[in-house]
Amino acid sequence: MAENEAHITVRDVTMAFGSFVLMHDLDFTVRHNDIFIIMGASGSGKSTLLRHMVGLNEPVHGEIFYGGASFTRADPVERNRMLRGVGILYQSGALFSSMTLAENVGMPLAEYTDLGPTEVLEIASLKLALVGLKGFEDFYPSQLSGGMVKRAGLARAMALDPKILFFDEPSAGLDPISSRLLDDLILELRDSLDATIVIVTHELASIFAIGTNSVFLDVETRTIAASGPPQELRDHSDNPSVRRFLTRGADVRIEGGSARG
Amino acid sequence: MRVVFDATALRGWDSSLVNFLVQVVEPCRERGVPVDQEGLPSGVRRLIALAEAVPERKGARTKAVPLPILDRIGLAWIRGGESVSAILSFLGDVTQAVGQLVRGKARYRSVDLLLLIQQAGAEALPIVTLISFLVGSIFAFVGAVQLQKFGAGVYVADLVGIAMVREMGAVMTGIVLAGRTGAAYAAQLGTMKVTQETDALTTMGLSPLEFLVLPRMLALGLMMPLLCLYSDGVGILGGAAVAVGMLHIPLVTYFGRIKTSVDLTMLSGGIFKAAVYGVLVTFSGCLRGLQSGASASAVGDAATSAVVTSIVLIITACGIFAVTFYILGI
Numbered sequence: 001m002a003e004n005e006a007h008i009t010v011r012d013v014t015m016a017f018g019s020f021v022l023m024h025d026l027d028f029t030v031r032h033n034d035i036f037i038i039m040g041a042s043g044s045g046k047s048t049l050l051r052h053m054v055g056l057n058e059p060v061h062g063e064i065f066y067g068g069a070s071f072t073r074a075d076p077v078e079r080n081r082m083l084r085g086v087g088i089l090y091q092s093g094a095l096f097s098s099m100t101l102a103e104n105v106g107m108p109l110a111e112y113t114d115l116g117p118t119e120v121l122e123i124a125s126l127k128l129a130l131v132g133l134k135g136f137e138d139f140y141p142s143q144l145s146g147g148m149v150k151r152a153g154l155a156r157a158m159a160l161d162p163k164i165l166f167f168d169e170p171s172a173g174l175d176p177i178s179s180r181l182l183d184d185l186i187l188e189l190r191d192s193l194d195a196t197i198v199i200v201t202h203e204l205a206s207i208f209a210i211g212t213n214s215v216f217l218d219v220e221t222r223t224i225a226a227s228g229p230p231q232e233l234r235d236h237s238d239n240p241s242v243r244r245f246l247t248r249g250a251d252v253r254i255e256g257g258s259a260r261g
Numbered sequence: 262m263r264v265v266f267d268a269t270a271l272r273g274w275d276s277s278l279v280n281f282l283v284q285v286v287e288p289c290r291e292r293g294v295p296v297d298q299e300g301l302p303s304g305v306r307r308l309i310a311l312a313e314a315v316p317e318r319k320g321a322r323t324k325a326v327p328l329p330i331l332d333r334i335g336l337a338w339i340r341g342g343e344s345v346s347a348i349l350s351f352l353g354d355v356t357q358a359v360g361q362l363v364r365g366k367a368r369y370r371s372v373d374l375l376l377l378i379q380q381a382g383a384e385a386l387p388i389v390t391l392i393s394f395l396v397g398s399i400f401a402f403v404g405a406v407q408l409q410k411f412g413a414g415v416y417v418a419d420l421v422g423i424a425m426v427r428e429m430g431a432v433m434t435g436i437v438l439a440g441r442t443g444a445a446y447a448a449q450l451g452t453m454k455v456t457q458e459t460d461a462l463t464t465m466g467l468s469p470l471e472f473l474v475l476p477r478m479l480a481l482g483l484m485m486p487l488l489c490l491y492s493d494g495v496g497i498l499g500g501a502a503v504a505v506g507m508l509h510i511p512l513v514t515y516f517g518r519i520k521t522s523v524d525l526t527m528l529s530g531g532i533f534k535a536a537v538y539g540v541l542v543t544f545s546g547c548l549r550g551l552q553s554g555a556s557a558s559a560v561g562d563a564a565t566s567a568v569v570t571s572i573v574l575i576i577t578a579c580g581i582f583a584v585t586f587y588i589l590g591i
Contacts, residue, residue: 054464080466088464094457098373108465111368156461 006065007032007164007196008053013062015048022048025223026062028215035190035197035210037230040217041245046200047091047168049217053198054088054166055079066164084112087157091168093149095141101128101152102137108159127155131185147178151185158189165189167199171206179203183210204248208234216242264289266300279308286313351548355478358470362479367471374476381442381477382484386491388441392433393425393492397499400424405508414508418518421500426523430493431531432579434485435538439571443546446477447567450550451560459551469551478543485539486532493531530591534582538575545570 008030015022022045030036038046051057053064055071063072066082074082095104105124109115115123125137131151141149150170157165167186171179183206190197201207207214211230218225218241226233226242234246244250264285282301286309289296298306328336361367404420450473453459459469497519504510546567553563 051460056460056463083464083466086464088461090457090461092456094461096458096461097453097456098376111465111467 005032006030007034007067008198009065010049010053011063011065013049013052013059013064015045015052015057016060021222023217023222024061026215026217028224028227030196030198031213032196033190033194035186035199035212037207037211037214038198038200038217039202039207039214039230039245041202041219044217044219046202046217050166050168050198050200054083054086084160085162086164086166087160087162088166089150089153089157089168089170091172093141093146093153095149095153095156097141100138100140101133101144101155104141104152105156105159108156112160124155124159127159128152130158131155132181146173147175147182150174150182154182154185158193161193162195163193164196164198165193167197167201169201169203170199171201171203176205179206180209186210202245204246207246216245218242263295263297265297268300268302268305271302274302274305279305279312282309283312347552348548351551352544354470355474355544355547358468358475359478361471362475367475368467369472369476374479377476377480378484380445381438381480382487385438385441385484385488388437389434389488389492390495392437393430393495394499394502396429396433397421397425397496398503399499400429400496401500401503402507405503409508414504415510415514415518417500417504417508417510418515419522421504422497422519422523423527425496425500426493426527426531428531428534428579428583430489430496431485431535431538432575433496434488434492434535435542435575436572438481438485438488438539439542439545439568439575442481443542443567443571444564446543446546447550447553447563448560450547451553451563454551454553455555455557455560474543474547474551477547478540481539481543482536483539485535485542489532489535490528493528526591530582530586534579537578537582541574541578542571545574 006029010026010028010030013026014024015026026049038049040046048057052059053071059072063070065071066085069082071079071082095101096107099107102121102124105127106120109120109123110117113120121137125134128134128136131154133148133151133155136144136148136152141152144152150173165186170182170186174182186197186199187210189195199206199211207230213228214230214233215227216225216233216239217223218239220241225239226237228237230246233242237243237246266282282305286296286298298309301309358367400421401417404417405414408414408416408420450459450469453469453473459473462469462472501512501515504515505512549563549567549570553559
């Protein structure tokens with residue numbers, strides 16, 4: 001796939017629960033090889049947007065495209081096929097607690113490839129080694145620290161060599177060093193797998209370190225307030241709430257109404 | 262006129278002082294009475310300033326307005342309808358998954374199935390033993406007191422045998438497993454929702470229905486009949502203990518009566534019921550688990566609701582079976 005080609009397109013998407021509209025008219029394009037950041041304050045619907053993009057929730061309006069093909073209108077079988085090229089790292093890792101790390105990582109391989117049990121195990125070990133968990137194959141998720149669970153979740157997300165990787169708050173609950181290492185790993189994966197990466201986060205350090213493009217979800221207006229490379233938004237955005245977010249509120253004092261959780 | 266504070270004699274303070282002062286300062290502000298906070302300790306002044314820094318968000322405070330009775334009836338009706346349609350759609354999903362299983366296309370791990378069978382079957386033996394033995398002996402005891410009045414004490418064997426084999430073996434096992442395994446299923450699936458494991462399955466293209474619900478249903482559907490058979494036996498033994506100990510009926514006579522009163526149709530009827538109850542328990546456990554919200558209390562509610570649903574379904578099914586079996590003359 002060529003550089004700059006649209007990989008994921010979100011067109012006019014409105015997300016709502018019952019009569020409560022969470023975000024409306026979301027419209028953006030994730031280009032091939034981007035590290036695309038979805039940012040916004042807590043409760044703005046970042047993670048929910050990600051859930052919409054992978055089909056866990058349905059948009060009430062609008063459409064999501066992968067490449068040129070509509071994901072929203074695809075039937076379940078077609079969707080599964082499309083999702084096979086997608087890896088997702090959930091906020092809590094979402095490893096299957098009844099399985100060892102090797103079984104967790106090996107599961108998509110056993111499910112969707114013709115590899116024999118030995119090969120599955122070997123590839124699972126390789127993926128675990130890539131995220132720095134060599135030797136932990138027979139551990140259960142409950143025996144690991146939060147950072148290790150996330151890395152194992154990442155190993156599972158990239159089991160099938162996906163072309164798109166979604167990260168839901170990857171640095172939440174990680175110490176600064178682990179968070180930094182995860183950033184490096186994300187960059188490394190983008191380059192080695194030639195993948196497109198979408199990250200939901202509000203971790204400013206990560207946003208500026210690795211983000212190549214972004215959208216900012218505004219809780220007040222309930223839609224996208226700004227889009228573009230994060231550094232550019234910080235320095236040149238004409239939207240005060242975007243600048244305030246990206247500068248950690250440096251240019252404003254606490255004032256009524258702006259101090260939302 | 263203005264309000265001043267003198268705190269020179271104040272030795273220590275906590276939030277109750279701040280609370281009191283905020284209650285004083287706010288009405289003063291509203292009425293335009295100047296408040297001089299100079300006399301207060303600086304920590305208290307800063308906390309008051311902080312409490313007033315962000316004005317109350319309009320509409321954030323929700324007041325529970327009691328709805329008119331008609332509204333409440335209407336809402337209850339709508340919610341009832343929604344919950345019934347949720348149950349029906351889950352039933353449809355489960356049926357489809359069973360269809361996949363029959364066609365050999367269902368995807369689950371056989372390791373999981375074996376583990377579930379062990380948990381639901383072998384590990385339930387102690388509690389099933391205890392409950393069945395007690396139920397058997399209670400039947401015998403209650404029956405014996407009445408039957409002795411007619412000098413028909415020996416028929417206690419018939420009573421225990423028929424009651425255990427026809428109904429109680431299956432019902433008691435069902436209720437024990439509803440509390441033991443059904444609640445566990447609801448809690449497991451609920452927690453998997455909290456930790457997004459069910460989401461991870463879905464995005465991997467694996468149906469939680471096939472991967473999580475089917476093996477559980479198979480495990481209970483297979484183990485319940487066996488446990489029921491076991492429960493029948495233990496219940497009859499419990500009856501024997503009372504018959505021998507209290508009524509001094511010889512053991513041979515007791516089992517002789519059991520042999521004449523209990524037949525194979527009765528036994529297989531009970532075992533069939535047990536299999537159905539097993540499916541009902543799994544159904545309620547998994548339904549409530551997958552409906553669970555994403556919090557610790559929601560998972561607790563799911564477990565409670567699973568047990569209640571299971572027991573209601575078991576008793577309802579028991580009634581339906583009683584009528585059907587009567588009509589069929591079994």
